[in-house]
Amino acid sequence: MGRMISPGKAEAEAIVSEEPIGFYGGVDIETGVVIEKGHPLEGECVTGKVLIFPRGKGSTVGSYVIYGLEKNDVGPAAIVNEETETIVATGAILAGIPCIDQIDISQFKSGDMLKLDADKGRVEKID
Amino acid sequence: MYLSKEEEAILEGEKGTVKEKMMRLLTRLGDIYGADKMIPVGSVQVSGVSYKSVGDPGMAFLEDMASKGAEVSVLTFLNPAGMDLEDWKEIGFPEDFAENQLRIMNAFKEMGIVVTSTCTPYLAGNLPRFREHIAWSESSAVSFANSVISARTNREGGPSALAAAILGKTPNYGLHLDENRKPDVLVDVSCDIRSDADFGALGWHIGKLVESDIPYFKGLPEWSTTDDLKSLGAAMAASGAVALYHAENLTPEAHLQDVSDLEKITVDEEDIKDTYAALNTGDEPDIVIFGCPHASLRDIKKVADQVKGKSLKKPMWVCTSRMMKEAADRMGYTDIIEEAGGRIVADTCMVVSPIESMGYGITGCSSGKAAQYLPGFCKQSVVFDSVDSLIEEVL
Numbered sequence: 090m091g092r093m094i095s096p097g098k099a100e101a102e103a104i105v106s107e108e109p110i111g112f113y114g115g116v117d118i119e120t121g122v123v124i125e126k127g128h129p130l131e132g133e134c135v136t137g138k139v140l141i142f143p144r145g146k147g148s149t150v151g152s153y154v155i156y157g158l159e160k161n162d163v164g165p166a167a168i169v170n171e172e173t174e175t176i177v178a179t180g181a182i183l184a185g186i187p188c189i190d191q192i193d194i195s196q197f198k199s200g201d202m203l204k205l206d207a208d209k210g211r212v213e214k215i216d
Numbered sequence: 217m218y219l220s221k222e223e224e225a226i227l228e229g230e231k232g233t234v235k236e237k238m239m240r241l242l243t244r245l246g247d248i249y250g251a252d253k254m255i256p257v258g259s260v261q262v263s264g265v266s267y268k269s270v271g272d273p274g275m276a277f278l279e280d281m282a283s284k285g286a287e288v289s290v291l292t293f294l295n296p297a298g299m300d301l302e303d304w305k306e307i308g309f310p311e312d313f314a315e316n317q318l319r320i321m322n323a324f325k326e327m328g329i330v331v332t333s334t335c336t337p338y339l340a341g342n343l344p345r346f347r348e349h350i351a352w353s354e355s356s357a358v359s360f361a362n363s364v365i366s367a368r369t370n371r372e373g374g375p376s377a378l379a380a381a382i383l384g385k386t387p388n389y390g391l392h393l394d395e396n397r398k399p400d401v402l403v404d405v406s407c408d409i410r411s412d413a414d415f416g417a418l419g420w421h422i423g424k425l426v427e428s429d430i431p432y433f434k435g436l437p438e439w440s441t442t443d444d445l446k447s448l449g450a451a452m453a454a455s456g457a458v459a460l461y462h463a464e465n466l467t468p469e470a471h472l473q474d475v476s477d478l479e480k481i482t483v484d485e486e487d488i489k490d491t492y493a494a495l496n497t498g499d500e501p502d503i504v505i506f507g508c509p510h511a512s513l514r515d516i517k518k519v520a521d522q523v524k525g526k527s528l529k530k531p532m533w534v535c536t537s538r539m540m541k542e543a544a545d546r547m548g549y550t551d552i553i554e555e556a557g558g559r560i561v562a563d564t565c566m567v568v569s570p571i572e573s574m575g576y577g578i579t580g581c582s583s584g585k586a587a588q589y590l591p592g593f594c595k596q597s598v599v600f601d602s603v604d605s606l607i608e609e610v611l
Contacts, residue, residue: 095244178245
């Protein structure tokens with residue numbers, strides 16, 4: 090059981106990063122593609138997926154980028170963190186993207202099909 | 217976190233989606249930081265104003281909020297914009313940049329936010345009282361309000377400050393609580409602090425060392441002005457994340473503190489010299505910019521006195537709030553500075569304006585905060601020195 094940061098439900102494929110994500114300058118707001126040089130997810134698209142990473146990093150403008158991704162219909166379906174700090178929390182709440190934290194993210198890998206209920210703080214694999 | 221019936225109702229969406237989202241944001245941040253309840257705030261200061269900082273995503277968000285009828289419920293001021301909002305064309309700010317900046321300002325105005333863009337709201341008409349709870353986000357203003365005025369605010373982000381402005385409330389944690397305002401480290405200033413730049417250098421040095429801890433200063437000059445204290449605090453908030461400091465005989469909460477068991481840092485002449493060396497990355501400035509944080513009337517007069525009847529070889533800006541500029545106009549300081557070839561630039565500053573795309577590569581400044589941010593945000597090399605010396609250099 091995790092903690093609800095922003096409410097909502099999602100069923101989608103996972104995309105997992107072991108590294109933190111800084112959205113400002115790190116994810117392209119028009120396409121949802123990770124553009125940070127050398128990032129493990131560089132070149133991959135977060136659109137429509139359950140985006141799983143330990144925590145946010147970098148500029149506070151990142152909150153607006155998360156919001157902008159959703160506005161441009163290229164946002165993730167949901168966000169799962171170990172610890173959601175204020176940049177990601179702010180962005181997810183403003184954007185209305187379901188988000189939970191206090192989850193052991195090592196149990197998931199990219200490509201897993203996941204079902205998430207943020208209100209209950211729950212995320213699990215679908216067989 | 218305890219919520220009143222009214223706060224619960226807002227969270228349930230009974231007061232519309234804007235307030236619901238804002239309440240969700242504040243209660244969630246309150247949970248993350250262990251707040252027990254929401255408390256009313258007397259005023260708000262919102263950061264994330266320059267188009268250069270927030271870009272298209274920020275602009276889209278602010279316009280969306282305004283179009284949904286978001287409205288602030290307490291006195292709310294803004295951080296500097298990316299340009300002088302009146303004389304931008306004349307000074308040479310790019311047209312497309314200006315267009316976006318003006319759209320952002322309109323969105324703020326529609327929400328009822330006072331569109332005077334300054335990092336020194338306390339000099340421009342937003343002055344909190346001793347122990348008043350406020351929600352400010354400009355880091356140097358946070359430091360000034362907490363330390364020099366002894367009002368109470370955390371370092372808010374742009375959206376959380378906006379949420380506090382709309383709801384008139386903030387979660388009760390961090391520096392709103394007495395127990396979190398005690399000093400962590402004693403700073404013994406054993407050398408002479410002589411100039412504005414010395415305060416900036418001292419602040420930069422200590423911010424690096426203490427990060428987000430609360431320093432208690434001993435040995436600052438008795439003649440320190442509020443301008444000096446604003447420079448000191450601004451530099452510490454930029455090189456570190458210091459949101460509150462105490463200074464013996466200078467700040468209101470200092471005498472309440474017990475410093476007997478604190479770890480001690482001694483600052484000597486050598487430390488200040490090393491800091492100057494670290495901050496100086498350029499040789500000859502292309503432009504000299506003062507007013508980080510925004511210049512007070514006293515700061516402006518000092519520059520006017522020094523350039524009076526002389527001629528500058530390089531462009532010089534003095535950045536300030538619109539209010540101080542009006543007073544400077546009236547006193548003739550603006551004319552004196554312009555006749556020497558300089559400018560008073562209002563509503564913006566060197567850090568949030570696009571100076572790198574205006575043909576400048578080396579900036580002279582006397583601010584520890586500006587010296588910290590100019591290389592990264594504006595791709596500038598820096599000549600760091602006192603106002604007096606920098607003006608001498610370009611006369």
